[in-house]
Amino acid sequence: MNKKWAVKRLTVNLTAxxxxxxxxxxxxxxxxxxxxxxxxxxSLEVNNSENSEMATADSKTTVxxxxxxx
Numbered sequence: 001m002n003k004k005w006a007v008k009r010l011t012v013n014l015t016a017x018x019x020x021x022x023x024x025x026x027x028x029x030x031x032x033x034x035x036x037x038x039x040x041x042x043s044l045e046v047n048n049s050e051n052s053e054m055a056t057a058d059s060k061t062t063v064x065x066x067x068x069x070x
Contacts, residue, residue, distance in 0.1 A: 012037075
């Protein structure tokens with residue numbers, strides 16, 4: 001698979017328990033957290049109307065806050 005390198009960076013705040021779970025999974029599978037998170041995002045099902053809204057959304061939208069930064 002030809003990897004296209006990321007053009008955006010995302011910081012995610014996790015609880016201690018979530019971080020432990022991610023670290024444990026990564027240790028078991030030998031995969032980096034970035035790959036695990038990308039796979040989980042790709043597995044999300046989004047309907048077509050949401051896809052078109054996301055494609056036209058402002059690229060400066062803050063994930064998780066529901067607001068746009070200016």
